[in-house]
Amino acid sequence: EIVLTQSPGTLSLSPGARATLSCRARQSVSGSYLAWYQQKLGQAPRLLIYGASSRATGVPDRFSGSGSGTDFTLTINRLEPEDFAVYYCQQYGRSPLTFGGGTKVEIK
Amino acid sequence: EVQLLESGGGFVQPGGSLRLSCAASGFTFTYFAMTWVRQAPGKGLEWVSTISGSGGDTYYADSVKGRFTISRDNSKNTLYLQMNSLRADDTAVYYCAWGGLQSAFDVWGQGTRVTVSS
Numbered sequence: 313e314i315v316l317t318q319s320p321g322t323l324s325l326s327p328g329a330r331a332t333l334s335c336r337a338r339q340s341v342s343g344s345y346l347a348w349y350q351q352k353l354g355q356a357p358r359l360l361i362y363g364a365s366s367r368a369t370g371v372p373d374r375f376s377g378s379g380s381g382t383d384f385t386l387t388i389n390r391l392e393p394e395d396f397a398v399y400y401c402q403q404y405g406r407s408p409l410t411f412g413g414g415t416k417v418e419i420k
Numbered sequence: 421e422v423q424l425l426e427s428g429g430g431f432v433q434p435g436g437s438l439r440l441s442c443a444a445s446g447f448t449f450t451y452f453a454m455t456w457v458r459q460a461p462g463k464g465l466e467w468v469s470t471i472s473g474s475g476g477d478t479y480y481a482d483s484v485k486g487r488f489t490i491s492r493d494n495s496k497n498t499l500y501l502q503m504n505s506l507r508a509d510d511t512a513v514y515y516c517a518w519g520g521l522q523s524a525f526d527v528w529g530q531g532t533r534v535t536v537s538s
Contacts, residue, residue, distance in 0.1 A: 347524040349465075356515055356531055357457075357465065362524035400465055404524055407479045409455075409467040 314339050314403050318412035324420040331388040333415045335401035340381045345405030348377055348386045351414075352397045360399075361386060391417070422446035422527045424516050429532030436506050436536070442499040442516030442529055450474070450494040453520025456501050458512035459531075466512075469501065470520040479521065484510075506536045 315338045325331055335346070344364040349357040359368040361377035364384055374389040388395055396419050401412040428440040442454070456468040469490040470479045478490050489502040499516050513533050517525035 343522065345522055345524075349525070351465075356528040357525070358528070359524055359526055368524075368526065402465075402467075402524075404519070405522055407470070407521060408481055409470065409479075409521070411465040411467065414464045 313408050314341065314406060314410050316401055316403060316410055316412035318399075318401055318415045320415060321413070322416045322418060324418050325391055326420045327391050327393055329391050329420075331386075331391055331395075331417050333386040333388075333399055333401075333417075335379075335384040335386070335412050337382045337384075337403060341384075341403045342405040344380055345403055346377075346379070346384050347402045347404060348375075349400045349402065350395075350397050351400065357400065388417070393419075422518060424518065424527060424529035426514065426516050426529040426532040429514065429534045431535045431537065432506055433538055434507055434536055437502070437504045438506065438534060440501040440503065440514055440516075440532055440534075442501075444497045444499065444516075444518070447518070449492075449497040452518060453523055454492060454499045455517045455520050455525060456490060456499075457515045457517055457525070457528075458510075458534075459515070460509070460512045463512075468514070471499070472520070503534070506534075508536050510534060511536050 346364045348361040351357040365377045455470040471490045487505045513531040516529045518527040519525035
């Protein structure tokens with residue numbers, strides 16, 4: 313099983329700031345099958361990034377993903393009020409599919 | 421527009437059974453893998469099970485293997501999750517998602533809540 317560790321657990325930032333979220337895998341994620349999801353309270357998750365760096369349809373370009381192998385990053389430039397949420401990384405290249413524990417981005 | 425609508429959640433005693441359904445629309449259902457993901461109260465996301473487009477390949481998390489069965493009816497554009505021998509730690513919101521192995525989860529349903537308690 314590919315264990316994903318997200319850090320930090322909580323990120324306290326002001327609107328307009330840049331958020332940098334980390335996702336580390338214990339084993340290499342094959343084919344860069346790494347995705348990022350956003351989840352707001354009481355809502356279903358929403359796909360933001362797939363293939364480590366490709367934005368899903370309709371996702372603003374302030375969201376960007378990077379990385380390969382075992383180290384991946386989600387960057388949110390110029391945080392908007394609607395960006396404060398929980399973010400999960402996921403590897404979907406190999407069964408069992410696994411999620412990271414999540415990073416909460418909260419308003420400072 | 422792609423839509424997924426779950427149903428079948430509810431309250432059940434430990435050891436009981438429940439069948440969840442997920443009605444899909446807006447895409448050619450039979451072409452795509454589908455997945456169930458759950459989220460326990462206040463916790464993160466946990467992958468439960470994935471089924472291929474044809475239904476011929478299925479995958480399960482160790483935590484549900486032998487107790488849950490994923491299936492699909494491509495003539496009805498519907499995904500199912502049969503849950504048997506339910507335990508308290510199966511309590512969660514269950515989401516169906518469009519995607520699976522080597523395919524990120526593009527679209528999610530709104531979720532259906534399952535509570536296992538005596």
